[in-house]
Amino acid sequence: MSTYDLVIIGTGPGGYVCAIRAAQLGLKTAVVEKRKAHGGTCLNVGCIPSKALLHASHLFEEAAHHFGAFGIEVGTPNLDLKKMLAFKDQAIEGNTKGVEFLLKKNKIDAHHGTGRIVAPGKVEVTAEDGATTTLEAKNIVIATGSEVTALPGIAIDEKRIVSSTGALDLEAVPEHLVLIGGGVIGLELGSVWRRLGAKVTVIEYLDRILAGIDADTAKQFQKILAKQGMSFKLSSKVTKAEATDAGVTLTVEPAAGGEATTLDADVVLVAVGRRPYTDGLGLDEVGVARDEKGRVVTDGHYATNVPGIWAIGDVIAGPMLAHKAEDEGVALAELLAGKGGHVNYGVIPNVVYTYPEVAAVGATEEDLKAQGVAYNVGKFPFTANGRAKANLMTDGFVKILADAKTDRVLGAHIVGPEAGNLIHEIAVAMEFGASSEDVARTCHAHPTLAEAVKEAALAVEKRALHM
Numbered sequence: 001m002s003t004y005d006l007v008i009i010g011t012g013p014g015g016y017v018c019a020i021r022a023a024q025l026g027l028k029t030a031v032v033e034k035r036k037a038h039g040g041t042c043l044n045v046g047c048i049p050s051k052a053l054l055h056a057s058h059l060f061e062e063a064a065h066h067f068g069a070f071g072i073e074v075g076t077p078n079l080d081l082k083k084m085l086a087f088k089d090q091a092i093e094g095n096t097k098g099v100e101f102l103l104k105k106n107k108i109d110a111h112h113g114t115g116r117i118v119a120p121g122k123v124e125v126t127a128e129d130g131a132t133t134t135l136e137a138k139n140i141v142i143a144t145g146s147e148v149t150a151l152p153g154i155a156i157d158e159k160r161i162v163s164s165t166g167a168l169d170l171e172a173v174p175e176h177l178v179l180i181g182g183g184v185i186g187l188e189l190g191s192v193w194r195r196l197g198a199k200v201t202v203i204e205y206l207d208r209i210l211a212g213i214d215a216d217t218a219k220q221f222q223k224i225l226a227k228q229g230m231s232f233k234l235s236s237k238v239t240k241a242e243a244t245d246a247g248v249t250l251t252v253e254p255a256a257g258g259e260a261t262t263l264d265a266d267v268v269l270v271a272v273g274r275r276p277y278t279d280g281l282g283l284d285e286v287g288v289a290r291d292e293k294g295r296v297v298t299d300g301h302y303a304t305n306v307p308g309i310w311a312i313g314d315v316i317a318g319p320m321l322a323h324k325a326e327d328e329g330v331a332l333a334e335l336l337a338g339k340g341g342h343v344n345y346g347v348i349p350n351v352v353y354t355y356p357e358v359a360a361v362g363a364t365e366e367d368l369k370a371q372g373v374a375y376n377v378g379k380f381p382f383t384a385n386g387r388a389k390a391n392l393m394t395d396g397f398v399k400i401l402a403d404a405k406t407d408r409v410l411g412a413h414i415v416g417p418e419a420g421n422l423i424h425e426i427a428v429a430m431e432f433g434a435s436s437e438d439v440a441r442t443c444h445a446h447p448t449l450a451e452a453v454k455e456a457a458l459a460v461e462k463r464a465l466h467m
């Protein structure tokens with residue numbers, strides 16, 4: 001039996017990053033992972049494969065439709081889907097191998113198998129062949145992540161009716177792909193298959209896409225997606241899905257009730273969200289409390305109600321994002337090593353990696369209205385940004401929200417090229433409690449897309465220069 005300062009169950013972004021930071025701080029650390037490869041949902045079936053396919057499919061679409069405008073004649077590009085999927089698998093392998101290397105480099109013991117907490121301080125690991133080992137630990141971290149939420153009555157077979165995992169591996173481009181759910185995962189994967197030739201219809205229960213994202217930004221984004229060819233059925237619910245060899249027939253009703261219609265699809269992607277994953281962990285036996293959504297309940301410092309058992313990442317409350325899980329991993333390792341680990345939940349960027357991208361940080365207009373905070377808005381369109389115009393990428397805008405009294409930046413929302421990179425300027429500004437004037441007075445290189453951020457900051461006081 002080995003004794004550790006820390007045993008972490010799950011090597012997704014939360015778990016493996018927590019392990020690295022703990023090892024850096026001198027804690028004797030082990031991880032337990034039931035997947036063959038480390039990296040969790042994010043590296044194996046989430047962030048990395050979806051971004052690889054988004055990149056490849058974007059290039060395909062650019063070559064097919066947009067190269068001509070730059071004087072590049074390539075004819076009609078051919079899709080080798082098998083090769084594209086192999087490229088995606090390579091991206092997964094490269095990244096998961098990278099985590100394996102980092103664990104080794106930091107002298108972290110990696111145990112492959114399913115972990116179960118048999119008592120505080122004891123984790124039993126069951127390997128694939130059934131062999132068990134018990135690890136002793138002063139601290140146990142639950143970093144077991146999340147799994148796909150199913151829709152009642154709609155059986156996912158990962159062929160005709162797929163989850164995000166199946167949608168990363170379709171054998172052929174479907175003629176008609178229907179997405180159930182207009183959230184980030186659905187819209188990203190829907191974009192991939194639309195670019196490769198599928199007709200894509202989004203069925204969304206709410207009267208808008210991207211719940212939680214600034215409403216004005218989401219509306220603009222939907223218009224852009226519609227222009228690209230995606231169809232939307234909002235305020236609608238799928239009540240039945242019948243899969244046959246030929247495809248799937250969906251029964252769709254207005255969300256508020258009413259007459260049902262049917263819709264035929266070749267493939268249906270169920271993307272209605274994810275739920276925390278704690279199956280087989282033994283939490284009931286050791287008495288670890290969970291909330292009504294199945295999330296492990298933690299205090300502000302990631303402690304569960306059982307001393308010595310901690311939890312981070314998708315399995316606890318908060319946005320299900322890889323970087324949120326990572327930052328929690330770092331904060332917890334630092335707290336366990338006697339340092340002051342901390343995550344600022346007010347400044348967690350959120351990105352949709354479509355083209356154009358959508359990125360947000362901080363409060364939305366809806367949040368500020370609900371909180372009764374008076375604010376000013378500075379908005380600047382990419383149509384007025386020199387670099388965007390030159391590169392023919394003018395869809396979207398930058399919007400900055402600043403406190404009406406103090407001018408402190410409270411949030412930013414961007415639809416546009418490189419939005420996922422641009423948002424970090426505002427994230428840093430917010431971490432430093434900057435005002436919109438601070439951003440506006442910062443010299444920005446010309447010609448860059450980032451000048452649109454500066455102009456939006458200037459627009460807060462109605463003094464944008466290029467509008």
Ligand SMILES: Cc1cc2nc3c(=O)[nH]c(=O)nc-3n(C[C@H](O)[C@H](O)[C@H](O)COP(=O)(O)OP(=O)(O)OC[C@H]3O[C@@H](n4cnc5c(N)ncnc54)[C@H](O)[C@@H]3O)c2cc1C
Nearest residue numbers: 010012013014034040041042046115145313314320321322
């Ligand atoms: C298609 C898709 C795209 C996404 N894209 C993005 C994105 O672009 N950006 C972003 O920030 N987020 C994205 N996400 C979300 C992101 O993947 C998660 O927020 C992130 O992986 C959460 O990290 P985690 O460490 O909490 O859990 P996970 O990554 O889920 O890792 C948990 C690990 O624990 C293991 N495990 C579970 N139970 C046990 C057990 N009993 N014993 C041993 N091991 C166990 C699992 O096998 C898994 O490897 C995406 C998700 C999906 C599905």
